[in-house]
Amino acid sequence: MRVGLLGLGRIGEFHAATLSSLVDELVVSDADAARVAAVAEKYGATTGDPFDADAVVIATPTSTHAELLIRACDKGVPAFCEKPAAPTVGETLEVVDAVERSGTMVHIGFQRRFDAGYTAARQALLDGELGDLHRVHMLTGDPAPPPAGYVAQSGGIFRDCHIHDFDILRWVTGREVETVYAIGSNRGADFFAAAGDVDNSAAVLTLDDGTLVTMQGSRYNGNGYDVRMELAGTRATWAVGLSARSPLHSADGLTPHGDPWPDFQTRFEDAYVAEMGAFLAAARGERESPCTARDALAALYLAEAADLSHREGRPVALREVTA
Ligand SMILES: NC(=O)c1ccc[n+]([C@@H]2O[C@H](COP(=O)([O-])OP(=O)(O)OC[C@H]3O[C@@H](n4cnc5c(N)ncnc54)[C@H](O)[C@@H]3O)[C@@H](O)[C@H]2O)c1
Structure with a gap:
């Protein structure tokens, strides 16, 4: 699988480490170009458009989640997004609507x-x-x-x-x-x-x-x-x-x-690793989303x-x- 990863901060770099051993190609992206270069080198990842992939992982700040999730839905790319799906109920409802209209598999990261x-x-x-x-x-x-x-x-x-x-x-x-x-x-x-x-x-x-x-x-x-x-x-x-x-x-x-x-x-180290494996299985259509946008809304x-x-x-x- 070719998987995109957006956001390479505290949790994003952790996901980069996990994904680098689970996927064929990891495409990393961040607003900070120096982070991109450092993480790409450390984990053997490539750089480019993270949505040009079989699945995308979103680990950017919460304020960006809704827009990025809706972009994934518009492109039909299965997406994992760190909790919460969005900071407000209004934006979370927009995400739920985009997910359910497009039928895109979206998994929100509640690792417990x-x-x-x-x-x-x-x-x-x-x-x-x-x-x-x-x-x-x-x-x-x-x-x-x-x-x-x-x-x-x-x-x-x-x-x-x-x-x-x-x-x-x-x-x-x-x-x-x-x-x-x-x-x-x-x-x-x-x-x-x-x-x-x-x-x-x-x-x-x-x-x-x-x-x-x-x-x-x-x-x-x-x-x-x-x-x-x-x-x-x-x-x-x-x-x-x-x-x-x-x-x-x-x-x-x-x-x-x-x-x-x-x-x-x-x-929660083991839980984060298991969570990423479950996301990739869901992205391949082998299982349902382990935690939906509606769960995040609840x-x-x-x-x-x-x-x-x-x-x-x-x-x-x-x-x-x-x-
Ligand atoms: N599940 C958990 O236990 C858990 C733990 C920590 C954080 N989180 C969630 O993960 C998200 C990120 O938290 P963090 O602590 O890693 O934040 P962070 O600030 O450490 O990292 C965020 C990264 O995203 C980059 N970024 C910002 N805007 C961007 C954009 N538009 N496109 C690409 N990159 C962008 C920043 O440069 C930074 O490198 C938050 O939503 C947070 O709630 C979840």
Whole structure:
């Protein structure tokens, strides 16, 4: 396969490394010509029009995603795009429309769907091993805050960070969220508040079968990168992300003994690689899109509801933002 890759920054270079061993020809592109030259040389890639290919991978900043996805649809080129599909609901709806009108295979990059732990927990739930699911707890802790400039254009912690929790909640449980009540606090750098954002977050959600969900997030989880989920059912409780590398100290002596996960790249390395393999299989028509533009829209609606709830200090029914 000849595959184009747009955007060679933090995540784009990681995808370049993966793709270079999976495809016949990798065509790299970036707004920064020096990045293009460096990445092309490092991974034996060529340069040129990334849309002149059998498939395209989009890893540019979020503000560019909708335009590039719509271009891929217009050209009928199967596309992978890093999350989110677009920064706003309006643009995401335009992407959904372009995808569904053109019939182009589009895969949005929520890599937790390819993590071994989440995959096993989802299967156990489907197989009835947990019994009836009654409660879920989710946690995403970044070890250190992103730069001020990133925060200012990120859309806030619910759209930028918790969007992964919202997607994986729907995927693992197979349920939809009905209500969200979200709160946040500013305990760290002033630039979070200046951007209208928070650096710690919590939320209570209810699913359409009555399952209760709690969620926490932090930009100051100093001991490492902590992403976990607990699923409590009538027969068993499963934990995802509780491992020897969890950045967690147990007061009861069950202290994980490995190096704590330092960042998302190492925590989800295997998932990112599996995700790219699945995308290429979908681009060849061997499977359906593992995460559609409509899935991305559903996750964004949850982020919108959480953001509205936090700003207005009240529970928000999902239908308020989807109407
Ligand atoms: N799935 C995940 O866990 C995950 C992790 C990190 C980032 N992301 C997403 O990936 C995207 C990129 O994030 P990043 O942290 O790699 O950003 P980055 O700023 O490190 O890299 C972006 C790159 O895109 C280039 N670029 C900008 N505009 C371009 C254009 N129009 N055409 C071609 N190249 C262009 C820039 O020069 C830069 O090299 C974001 O949407 C982000 O939300 C997802």
